Amino acid sequence: MAKKNPTESELEVLNILWQHGPSSVRFVNDELNKKKEVGYTTTLKIMQLMNEKDLLTREISGKKHIYAHQIKEKATQKSLLEKFVDSTFRGSASKLVLQALGNHEASQEELDEIKAFIEKIEIKALIKKTENKKS
Amino acid sequence: MAKKNPTESELEVLNILWQHGPSSVRFVNDELNKKKEVGYTTTLKIMQLMNEKDLLTREISGKKHIYAHQIKEKATQKSLLEKFVDSTFRGSASKLVLQALGNHEASQEELDEIKAFIEKIEIKALIKKTENKKS
DNA sequence: AATAAACTACGAAACTATTCGTAATAAAGC
């Protein structure tokens, strides 16, 4: 049962919970307000709706409700990325990669990590090729 | 005067115009309907609004109006990508790159292109470093 | 226990994007 992708505001909330773990509405709202002005009841409402949509769980702790993410960060990123590649790069992930590398300054460590990952892919492809020859 | 990013529907229209060049509403609507059902007047309306927003230009050719994109593909992709990296990967372009490479099967040619691009970045960084030592 | 402070619940307003029905207009075919 794949869940619908979160909206922009929902994603903002999720990012905070992914970073900081289970949190109160107060905390999330304070975090949000570091980036933009948003009313407390607005944040409350969004989180309540997210709870109804099963994007968040809720625990009652004294007066407060403590919310936690119910969808995983990686899986959500993957789903959103898929849609984004389709709509913005007409399905070409490599075009997106080139753009991303061009726009943002990547550190040497990041570049190394990416290179290593590419190598891993290439090796995997090589093995596949060898196996095909055998059969 | 930076233009606002196009919406989902607007991007679909733009993708068709970027691929096929200036087109009539009829053509765009037919193209759209290859992927999903959408009424003619819906497409018409969207393109009219895009014209008002200066996302498209319009030329009258006989009975028909011919629309053309007024924003560039690369620039739009860059702007959308920037926002996407921020909202979905908390600003980490390299995380996005790793995910993108992991999700999609890239051909050897694409991988080579990416590797070459990384090398170019590394060389550029190296030159910068050397220059700094001199001064 | 009374008051104040912090929180949740609820409903409605505002905004944005999308969709399409209907009318008006222009062109094409007969």
Add this chain to the structure above:
DNA sequence: GCTTTATTACGAATAGTTTCGTAGTTTATT
């Protein structure tokens, strides 16, 4: 020229998201 056909113009309905005011509830303070 008249009818049919394709197009544009316009306005309104729909849907989804975001926003927040107000009321009610719970907890803390005195």
